[in-house]
Amino acid sequence: MNIKTLNQILEIAFEKRVSDVHFEVGNPPFFRGRGQLVRSKLQNLAPEDTQFIASCIMEHNGRTLPDALREIDTSYSLPNGGRFRTSIFRQRGHVGIVMRVIPPHVANFKDLHLPPxxxxxxxxxxxxxxxxxxxxxxxxxxxxxxxxxxxxxxxxxxxxxxxxxxxxxxxxxxxxxxxxxxxxxxxxxxxxxxxxxxxxxxxxxxxxxxxxxxxxxxxxxxxxxxxxxxxxxxxxxxxxxxxxxxxxxxxxxxxxxxxxxxxxxxxxxxxxxxxxxxxxxxxxxxxxxxxxxxxxxxxxxxxxxxxxxxxxxxxxxxxSMDQHLIHLCKQKVITLEEAKRVSNSLDLERKLTFTS
The missing domain is CATH 3.40.50.300 (P-loop containing nucleotide triphosphate hydrolases)
Structure with a gap:
């Protein structure tokens, strides 16, 4: 692993609009897209690879990776402006990293489908x-x-x-x-x-x-x-x-x-x-x-x-959450199965029938 390869992986993640990138020893990088975790076709990462990635991230922020690392939250920016919220941690004696892609622009309520x-x-x-x-x-x-x-x-x-x-x-x-x-x-x-x-x-x-x-x-x-x-x-x-x-x-x-x-x-x-x-x-x-x-x-x-x-x-x-779920079901935006997965209510289906 080198800085060029790391940035190329992150640029791909940014361009493909994945939500997260995982770097863990013994596995290739994983990408989360549309809620699903996908294994990349890249080589498995060695301990020195994740150690290098973590050190690069810390140096980017003017800090050094502590020898007694447990967990650290920080950020990382690509030369082209792409930004990531980064969690560095230790697992099974090795360093692991999860990087959350931060969208380049702050969207408004309408674009995010949030209520006015x-x-x-x-x-x-x-x-x-x-x-x-x-x-x-x-x-x-x-x-x-x-x-x-x-x-x-x-x-x-x-x-x-x-x-x-x-x-x-x-x-x-x-x-x-x-x-x-x-x-x-x-x-x-x-x-x-x-x-x-x-x-x-x-x-x-x-x-x-x-x-x-x-x-x-x-x-x-x-x-x-x-x-x-x-x-x-x-x-x-x-x-x-x-x-x-x-x-x-x-x-x-x-x-x-x-x-x-x-x-x-x-x-x-x-x-x-x-x-x-x-x-x-x-x-x-x-x-x-x-x-x-x-x-x-x-x-x-x-x-x-x-x-x-x-x-x-x-x-x-x-x-309420159920009222919004029922609205989305009635608008045929989501399935009833997906709504029931999210709802904490045992009678969501009855509520949907009652409000139809």
Whole structure:
């Protein structure tokens, strides 16, 4: 392996619009495209190959590969501008690398098949907006599209804190400051505290990973800023539970009160194949913080939230995951089998029949 070969492999991945490239000892490079992992016809990688790739990636960022490597998240850019979010890790004593392809341009809501209500949600002057979902289901891309909308529509100072920086933004109507954990700042919570001294209107935190970061995000939203972040949760209810559960039992009632006051919306995502199998689409749950939902959060009546989401479709443009799945089925965009695979509901088929 040499740098020319590595860049050629990555250029092919970028041009073919695959989502991920895997480098692991004993296997050839793997490519993930349209949700499927495909083995390439290249030679199997030796330990020195993956060690070389990891070292090149680290050197690209002005860092060295630590001898005691466990896992590192960073980024890599090709000379032609292609960018990758990179996870370097150790497995079975060897170095492995997974590189996520970052699209060259930040797409808008329409191009990403995201609901237009996201444009209304990001108009909030302050508060907390959370984008959630499993790994690899479009959280970062959705968050980037929301920042694009803000950048184009408002004269704001936007500070992003990312690990690593994924999409590169050019300031348009807004001014954008992008900081990378490990390079520009020590960690999320430290960067959040510093960001409050940067005259921000909007703060984007790549991920709320721990109680300290969650607390810093809550404080930033409480002091008049619009804060956007992500969580690895399935829906609005699990998102609220995750946040509250990060705090000791004696403090959870206060956290529910604070969250009810500042939460603007949760946007939960799953990616799904269309009927042709050729395209990947998002299925989206949207919860907006109405007075009724605020009361549910304050009083711990979270089991009622899904009903309020579904009832708020007409007035507030909210929707549950099942409502979106049923809509896509009725439009013949996806198959019932694919919808049932994604849905957590055991009676999705009955719901589909009932709404037909």
């Amino acid at each position: 209500v996201l444009g209304e949600i990001v108009k909030a002057p302050n508060g907390l907006i959370l984008v959630t979902g499993p790994t690899g289901n479009g959280k970062s891309t959705t968050l980037a599209s929301m920042l694009r909308f803000i950048n184009e529509k408002f004269n704001y100072n936007i500070v992003t804190i990312e690990d690593p920086i994924e999409f590169l933004f050019a300031s348009k109507n807004s001014c954008i400051i992008q900081r990378e954990v490990g390079i520009d700042t020590e960690d999320f919570s430290t960067a959040l505290r510093a960001s409050l001294r940067m005259d921000p209107d909007v703060i984007m935190v790549g991920e709320m990973r721990d109680a300290e970061t969650i607390e810093s995000c809550l404080k930033a939203a409480e002091t008049g800023h619009l804060v956007l972040s992500t969580l690895h949760t399935q829906n609005a209810v699990s998102t609220i539970n995750r946040i509250v559960g990060n705090f000791p039992p004696e403090g959870q009632e206060i956290i529910r009160q604070r969250l009810a006051d500042i939460l603007v919306a949760t946007v939960s995502l799953r990616l799904i194949k269309d009927k042709s199998g050729e395209h990947i689409l998002p299925v989206v749950e949207v919860m907006r913080s109405t007075t009724t939902i605020q009361a549910c959060i304050r009083e711990g009546r979270l089991e009622e939230i899904r009903k309020h989401i579904e009832n708020g479709r007409a007035q507030y443009h909210m929707q």
